[in-house]
Amino acid sequence: MKITLSFATVIACVLDISSVLVVAQPWAATNATPPVAQLAPAKPVVAPPVQPPQSLGQLPDGILAFDATTKEYTTKSGEMEAKFAFSVTNISSNEVVISGVQTSCGCTVAHLTYPWKLQPSESGVIPLTMNLMGKFGVVFKSATVVTDKGQKMLTVKTTITPPETNQRTMGDDREKNRLIATADRQAVFKGDCAKCHVEPVIGQVGKVLYDKACGICHEATPRATMVTDLHNLKTVPNSEYWKFSIVNGKPGTLMPAFAQTQGGPLSDAQIASLVDYLVKDFPASKTNAPAVHPH
Numbered sequence: 058m059k060i061t062l063s064f065a066t067v068i069a070c071v072l073d074i075s076s077v078l079v080v081a082q083p084w085a086a087t088n089a090t091p092p093v094a095q096l097a098p099a100k101p102v103v104a105p106p107v108q109p110p111q112s113l114g115q116l117p118d119g120i121l122a123f124d125a126t127t128k129e130y131t132t133k134s135g136e137m138e139a140k141f142a143f144s145v146t147n148i149s150s151n152e153v154v155i156s157g158v159q160t161s162c163g164c165t166v167a168h169l170t171y172p173w174k175l176q177p178s179e180s181g182v183i184p185l186t187m188n189l190m191g192k193f194g195v196v197f198k199s200a201t202v203v204t205d206k207g208q209k210m211l212t213v214k215t216t217i218t219p220p221e222t223n224q225r226t227m228g229d230d231r232e233k234n235r236l237i238a239t240a241d242r243q244a245v246f247k248g249d250c251a252k253c254h255v256e257p258v259i260g261q262v263g264k265v266l267y268d269k270a271c272g273i274c275h276e277a278t279p280r281a282t283m284v285t286d287l288h289n290l291k292t293v294p295n296s297e298y299w300k301f302s303i304v305n306g307k308p309g310t311l312m313p314a315f316a317q318t319q320g321g322p323l324s325d326a327q328i329a330s331l332v333d334y335l336v337k338d339f340p341a342s343k344t345n346a347p348a349v350h351p352h
């Protein structure tokens with residue numbers, strides 16, 4: 058007979074999975090009590106009378122059957138939570154009392170009521186939610202089901218898919234190029250980079266020059282967060298400001314120096330035409346949206 062259980066309690070965050078995972082196999086093999094250091098933080102915080110002694114150790118086989126002891130999930134881009142549900146059935150001929158489910162930090166067991174008594178052949182669900190805020194890559198967490206017959210550890214593994222903004226057209230190249238430019242902001246004008254960052258610029262002036270030389274970074278869709286929105290500058294730009302920025306770029310950032318005297322691709326005449334365009338015709342307020350902070 059299947060029974061769906063109702064939920065009502067939230068469990069505190071008590072164990073850190075990295076340590077738990079390392080010692081999990083040795084406990085299983087020897088059935089020994091895990092080292093005190095691992096269990097100390099797991100001392101009962103909820104309903105002490107029904108908490109079984111820690112010395113009960115691993116739950117022996119033939120008592121509770123789980124649909125799985127490890128579950129995996131790969132998030133969709135931008136998802137901030139991973140949800141899991143473990144089904145459990147009492148396959149023994151005696152009542153089993155679950156007194157708590159202890160989870161590693163950042164993982165919560167939704168609203169189970171304790172003591173949770175499972176009669177022989179009765180089933181239920183343990184719902185687990187992993188909070189992914191601030192996490193990336195592959196994250197493991199655990200939940201320890203504490204019963205009067207012993208403890209059972211369940212693990213969940215989430216593979217976090219990075220947000221959409223990290224997976225655009227140039228993908229890996231874009232990241233790699235940024236690293237190269239971080240080491241040398243003039244690198245954009247050299248080697249393979251020149252194909253896109255210099256060649257289209259040769260012989261151009263005015264608006265076309267802006268589009269090819271500057272727009273490639275400043276009007277990119279999506280524009281990288283570290284690249285200033287030139288339509289929403291914090292200061293009102295004048296010709297000195299534009300000229301200074303173009304000639305020198307900005308040391309310590311990805312903004313390169315464009316003047317030939319600084320190792321850039323632009324002649325004095327090209328720079329003059331660019332400044333002229335920027336001061337006179339550059340649509341300085343493309344949007345009414347508040348300025349996007351460059352960092």
Ligand code: HEC
Nearest residue numbers: 227231234235237238244245249250253273274277281311
């Ligand atoms: C195939 C053309 C192409 C090549 C080659 C290229 N870039 Fe770019 N670069 C772009 C485009 C297009 C953008 C605008 C962002 C986007 O759409 O990815 C850009 C943007 C940038 C940015 C601004 C940060 C950003 O992510 O928007 C930097 C820095 C940069 N490139 C450096 C380099 C360096 C260094 C190299 C050589 C190692 C290089 N690029 C080679 C096309 C290229």
Ligand code: HEC
Nearest residue numbers: 245270271273274283284285302303307310311312313315
């Ligand atoms: C390789 C990408 C790239 C190209 C090409 C590029 N910029 Fe930039 N630019 C940047 C980045 C990154 C910043 C932000 C610097 C920072 O962190 O403050 C920036 C900042 C600026 C600023 C603000 C400087 C300040 O004082 O804060 C101006 C103005 C500017 N760029 C103008 C231009 C012009 C004009 C061109 C074309 C000649 C151009 N940029 C081409 C990447 C680029």
